[in-house]
Amino acid sequence: xxxxxxxxxxxxxxxxxxxxxxxxxxxxxxxxxxxxxxxxxxxxxxxxxxxxxxxxxxxxxxxxxxxxxxxxxxxxxxxxxxxxxxxxxxxxxxxxxxxxxxxxxxxxxxxxxx
Amino acid sequence: xxxxxxxxxxxxxxxxxxxxxxxxxxxxxxxxxxxxxxxxxxxxxxxxxxxxxxxxxxxxxxxxxxxxxxxxxxxxxxxxxxxxxxxxxxxxxxxxxxxxxxxxxxxxxxxxxxxxxxxxxxxxxxxxxxxxxxxxxxxxxxxxxxxxxxxxxxxxxxxxxxxxxxxxxxxxxxxxxxxxxxxxxxxxxxxxxxxxxxxxxxxxxxxxxxxxxxxxxxxxxxxxxxxxxxxxxxxxxxxxxxxxxxxxxxxxxxxxxxxxxxxxxxxxxxxxxxxxxxxxxxxxxxxxxxxxxxxxxxxxxxxxxxxxxxxxxxxxxxxxxxxxxxxxxxxxxxxxxxxxxx
Numbered sequence: 001x002x003x004x005x006x007x008x009x010x011x012x013x014x015x016x017x018x019x020x021x022x023x024x025x026x027x028x029x030x031x032x033x034x035x036x037x038x039x040x041x042x043x044x045x046x047x048x049x050x051x052x053x054x055x056x057x058x059x060x061x062x063x064x065x066x067x068x069x070x071x072x073x074x075x076x077x078x079x080x081x082x083x084x085x086x087x088x089x090x091x092x093x094x095x096x097x098x099x100x101x102x103x104x105x106x107x108x109x110x111x112x113x114x
Numbered sequence: 115x116x117x118x119x120x121x122x123x124x125x126x127x128x129x130x131x132x133x134x135x136x137x138x139x140x141x142x143x144x145x146x147x148x149x150x151x152x153x154x155x156x157x158x159x160x161x162x163x164x165x166x167x168x169x170x171x172x173x174x175x176x177x178x179x180x181x182x183x184x185x186x187x188x189x190x191x192x193x194x195x196x197x198x199x200x201x202x203x204x205x206x207x208x209x210x211x212x213x214x215x216x217x218x219x220x221x222x223x224x225x226x227x228x229x230x231x232x233x234x235x236x237x238x239x240x241x242x243x244x245x246x247x248x249x250x251x252x253x254x255x256x257x258x259x260x261x262x263x264x265x266x267x268x269x270x271x272x273x274x275x276x277x278x279x280x281x282x283x284x285x286x287x288x289x290x291x292x293x294x295x296x297x298x299x300x301x302x303x304x305x306x307x308x309x310x311x312x313x314x315x316x317x318x319x320x321x322x323x324x325x326x327x328x329x330x331x332x333x334x335x336x337x338x339x340x341x342x343x344x345x346x347x348x349x350x351x352x353x354x355x356x357x358x359x360x361x362x363x364x365x366x367x368x369x370x371x372x373x374x375x376x377x378x379x380x381x382x383x384x385x386x387x388x389x390x391x392x393x394x395x396x397x398x399x400x401x402x403x404x405x406x407x408x409x410x411x412x413x414x415x416x417x418x419x420x421x422x423x424x425x426x427x428x429x430x431x432x433x434x435x436x437x438x439x440x441x442x443x444x445x446x447x448x449x450x451x452x453x454x455x456x
Binding site for chain 2: 038039040041042043044045046047050051056058059088089090091092
């Protein structure tokens with residue numbers, strides 16, 4: 001039997017008023033170069049993980065900055081910490097440290113320590 | 115009125131324009147150029163944006179500017195010494211001349227970024243990776259060909275080579291490469307029927323007069339493809355083609371493209387000659403290594419030393435229009451200074 005009435009679907013809009021930016025703020029406090037990304041995609045281009053899985057460090061960084069953390073939480077483990085991204089970054093972003101800090105922040109959030 | 119002597123260091127666009135302006139205002143000018151010929155970087159450009167005027171036409175205009183009895187042109191010479199002595203400057207040339215001057219205009223321009231420094235792009239490593247300047251040379255010769263003589267069908271253009279790049283030591287935007295890329299992309303499609311051209315850019319900086327219109331024309335009329343992503347590396351394939359890697363940041367996925375030829379949009383750097391002059395004369399330079407003007411708004415022609423002035427792209431990347439305006443403003447500053455001095 002069909003159900004009638006309304007279904008609620010989450011709006012696609014990035015709601016900057018209510019999104020949780022605490023992870024991004026934590027990373028920024030501990031790694032100021034997090035602010036320098038210009039979205040050129042060089043990191044994602046050179047990334048081995050990104051060639052085979054939907055992993056883009058550029059995308060994860062912007063998602064964190066917008067407080068869209070869920071996709072980052074589920075994907076950040078794909079990084080193999082090879083460091084090629086930091087070799088090509090034209091802005092000198094310390095990509096490895098950002099990954100480490102993001103992982104730490106997610107873990108802290110799970111244990112309410114942030 | 116006493117005749118004033120002014121020495122102009124650098125015989126490119128800025129130096130020639132300022133020399134001509136000063137001569138017509140009654141100064142005696144010595145113009146020193148390190149190369150055997152005047153004209154500077156414009157000599158390497160076949161056609162110019164925005165209207166694709168021939169580079170030669172600009173050179174002709176500039177040479178007519180310095181065709182004046184009050185201008186002494188010394189080519190094939192650099193400056194080997196510059197000192198201030200009793201209210202005037204004494205300048206030594208590499209040819210052994212000593213020239214006295216009441217004022218000095220530094221117009222040492224820019225050097226093109228040496229693209230082999232971005233080793234990952236393969237310049238001087240792979241055949242058929244060329245720079246924007248190399249492509250102009252091909253345009254001048256009348257045909258765009260690969261090293262094996264074939265005509266390239268697919269061409270990749272890499273923006274921001276040596277610009278906006280901490281790894282290259284240059285944080286600044288060279289400002290002219292985006293429009294050069296668009297101009298050259300259009301020209302390639304004119305030289306090669308049905309050529310497929312792909313521009314890999316970080317941001318399209320179309321801030322100059324007519325730039326955005328040309329960009330639009332490149333899309334609409336010439337079918338140039340624009341992909342938003344910085345190229346991370348170039349490699350050679352087994353069939354001697356070139357493989358470009360980037361992230362298509364707007365599609366959110368890595369992108370690769372096999373091309374016959376790659377054109378690197380080399381940025382602008384402070385010239386080596388300019389650095390020598392700055393050290394010789396104690397002139398301040400900015401973090402970008404270009405000369406630092408005394409004031410960004412009101413003194414862009416003034417240096418930290420009285421009587422020494424700047425003209426053109428030795429202070430920042432500039433196009434020809436801006437360089438000529440800046441050179442004319444430098445001439446006005448020199449004339450004011452000389453009037454006050456008397």
